[in-house]
Amino acid sequence: MKEEIALSARAISKYFHEPETFQVLKDISFDVKKGEFLSMIGKSGSGKSTLLYLLSTMDTDYTGEITINGECLTGRTQNQLAAFRNAHIGFVFQFHYLLPEFTALDNVMLPALKLGKKSQEEIREDAYSNLKMLGLEAQAMKQSNKLSGGQQQRVAIARALINQPAVIMGDEPTGNLDSKNTDIVFDIFRQLAAERGQTIIAVTHDDEFAQKSDRILELGDGRLLN
Amino acid sequence: MSRVTNLKISRAHLTSRVKQTMVAILSVTFGISMYIFMNGFMTGVNDTQTELAFSTLAHIHIYNDLPEDNTNLLQKKYGEDKLVNLRNAKVIQYTEGIKNSAKIIAAIEDHPAITGITPQVNVNVFFRNGATKLNGVLSGIDVKQESALFGTEDYITHGSWKSLEDRGDGVVLGAGLAEKLSLTLDDNVTVITADGVSRNFKVIGIIKTTIGGVDNTKGYVRISSARQLISKNQGYVTDIQVNIKNFNEAAKVADQLTPKVDYKVETWNESNGQLQAGNDLRNIIAVAVSLTILLVAGFGIFNIMNMTVNEKIKEIAILKAMGFDGTDIIQIFLVQSVIIGVIGGIVGIIFGYLVSFVVSYIPFRVATLDTLPMVYDPQDYILAFIFGLITTFVAGYLPAKKAANVDPVEIIRG
Ligand SMILES: Nc1ncnc2c1ncn2[C@@H]1O[C@H](COP(=O)(O)OP(=O)(O)OP(=O)(O)O)[C@@H](O)[C@H]1O
Numbered sequence A: 001m002k003e004e005i006a007l008s009a010r011a012i013s014k015y016f017h018e019p020e021t022f023q024v025l026k027d028i029s030f031d032v033k034k035g036e037f038l039s040m041i042g043k044s045g046s047g048k049s050t051l052l053y054l055l056s057t058m059d060t061d062y063t064g065e066i067t068i069n070g071e072c073l074t075g076r077t078q079n080q081l082a083a084f085r086n087a088h089i090g091f092v093f094q095f096h097y098l099l100p101e102f103t104a105l106d107n108v109m110l111p112a113l114k115l116g117k118k119s120q121e122e123i124r125e126d127a128y129s130n131l132k133m134l135g136l137e138a139q140a141m142k143q144s145n146k147l148s149g150g151q152q153q154r155v156a157i158a159r160a161l162i163n164q165p166a167v168i169m170g171d172e173p174t175g176n177l178d179s180k181n182t183d184i185v186f187d188i189f190r191q192l193a194a195e196r197g198q199t200i201i202a203v204t205h206d207d208e209f210a211q212k213s214d215r216i217l218e219l220g221d222g223r224l225l226n
Numbered sequence B: 001m002s003r004v005t006n007l008k009i010s011r012a013h014l015t016s017r018v019k020q021t022m023v024a025i026l027s028v029t030f031g032i033s034m035y036i037f038m039n040g041f042m043t044g045v046n047d048t049q050t051e052l053a054f055s056t057l058a059h060i061h062i063y064n065d066l067p068e069d070n071t072n073l074l075q076k077k078y079g080e081d082k083l084v085n086l087r088n089a090k091v092i093q094y095t096e097g098i099k100n101s102a103k104i105i106a107a108i109e110d111h112p113a114i115t116g117i118t119p120q121v122n123v124n125v126f127f128r129n130g131a132t133k134l135n136g137v138l139s140g141i142d143v144k145q146e147s148a149l150f151g152t153e154d155y156i157t158h159g160s161w162k163s164l165e166d167r168g169d170g171v172v173l174g175a176g177l178a179e180k181l182s183l184t185l186d187d188n189v190t191v192i193t194a195d196g197v198s199r200n201f202k203v204i205g206i207i208k209t210t211i212g213g214v215d216n217t218k219g220y221v222r223i224s225s226a227r228q229l230i231s232k233n234q235g236y237v238t239d240i241q242v243n244i245k246n247f248n249e250a251a252k253v254a255d256q257l258t259p260k261v262d263y264k265v266e267t268w269n270e271s272n273g274q275l276q277a278g279n280d281l282r283n284i285i286a287v288a289v290s291l292t293i294l295l296v297a298g299f300g301i302f303n304i305m306n307m308t309v310n311e312k313i314k315e316i317a318i319l320k321a322m323g324f325d326g327t328d329i330i331q332i333f334l335v336q337s338v339i340i341g342v343i344g345g346i347v348g349i350i351f352g353y354l355v356s357f358v359v360s361y362i363p364f365r366v367a368t369l370d371t372l373p374m375v376y377d378p379q380d381y382i383l384a385f386i387f388g389l390i391t392t393f394v395a396g397y398l399p400a401k402k403a404a405n406v407d408p409v410e411i412i413r414g
């Protein structure tokens, strides 16, 4: 069976013009297979976050071509990309961003409510089981700004999974977690990739985390090193 | 579903900063209630003013308009390029007044807008009592119709209006005039015309309208007595006064009457430009003041919504990262200002009504007034609400647009 490509980047280059013009990403090309668990590492300032924002379709200022799930996303409008992100990409940020007025459960439900494919009841159940998977069932009804940093990070992960996106991207998704919770998150990623065929791309500074993943991409000075 | 979600987020934003929301609502409330109060009050003042004026003034006035400029009629014939010199010009006899009043009244009386017509014979006379002699106007009137048009009967302070009908030698005098002539009820007064004809009348009534110019100069007699005094035939009148259903349509009705009548047809606002000008100016002031207040309220909302957008900028970024598009973000923030506008509007309408109600009980004893005048026009309330909504919509749209344009990457990168 020929392996499906979940994401492909072709000749990606990006420049920053402030304070002076310099090239952050230099001709980066790679493919990620469906169900693959990929780690991205590299020195601070090597361009990992920048690349991830391009792959997530939030940043459209680049040259080259990005294809996810067979759909070429380069050149699409902001609204088309927003709809695509909602359905196919889950994102976990370096700093957890939750809506502070909402409960953990409501936060997890948001992307699914926006997608509008399921009933509110189904979404609530999905959200609850996601929280449970991350050991947060007791926190489900707590207002999100009353949670600890690590708990908030895990709520953000539960939220990224809610629409069963084809690709889950994380910018240091375990950055705020202790080793026990890092292991939980790693196992969940592993499981999602293996059992549901979801593709994981995680930027990390945690070498152990990277070593356990399927493949490592290393960035150095805006280029792919391996 | 996504709309419900957006509303839920809007509500969360509104309720998470109750104080600011209240301030925004209050500013709209204030603007709208001021709009309602100012307009109700100004309309009240205008109506009172007009009503008072109509106690002697008809909506439409038909009379024989004498040629305006008789100084040099020849010049008109020869044109501007010739010089005409005319010395000691005199005006010879010309037709005064309206001879065939019955025909004119018949021609116009079935116009649907007309509610009343009354003929008058107005004569400039001297009133004399002993040695006191005063200049004034003797108004020969149709007793019933005059009162129907102007409510003259209601202004009688002594004696009776109706007895004019029975007494050809009776006169009703303005209160000021009677006082200056030292006359009371049942006294006699001599009336002298410009042609030197004089006649005695008995004072059978004293009238006090609110218009000093009338009270100090006018006397009313039966129309036939006035005709007799100046030796005119049955059918002669100097003025025909016409009232219509809506005095604001006087110009329209006058235009329709003009072709049917050979005489000058003049509307109340033509002959009393100051009344109309006063009304217009007061309306402008009312609208200007209240719109200014609404504008200030708009700035307040703009400010508060801008602050909210800045405060929530991280949330906006995360919402966009999760796939909420520009339309969703605009909706989330616009809904907030519209909610502020609607609540502020409803409270403003209630508050505006209450303020108007209270003010309408403030004592103000001038002329026929006991309290300050106030008008409750549903149109003012609807317009105030609409203006309030437009203001909040515009004031809310700009920050919402700004929120929709937030670049999530810039915020998330930190
Ligand atoms: N908005 C920007 N304007 C100009 N330069 C930027 C901007 N954002 C990032 N850079 C620069 O681009 C380079 C790559 O930044 P990036 O955030 O991708 O690094 P990173 O690999 O994620 O580092 P870290 O591991 O510290 O998160 C850095 O040199 C950074 O200074």
Ligand SMILES: [Mg+2]
Binding pocket: A048, A049, A050, A171
């Ligand atoms: Mg980074």
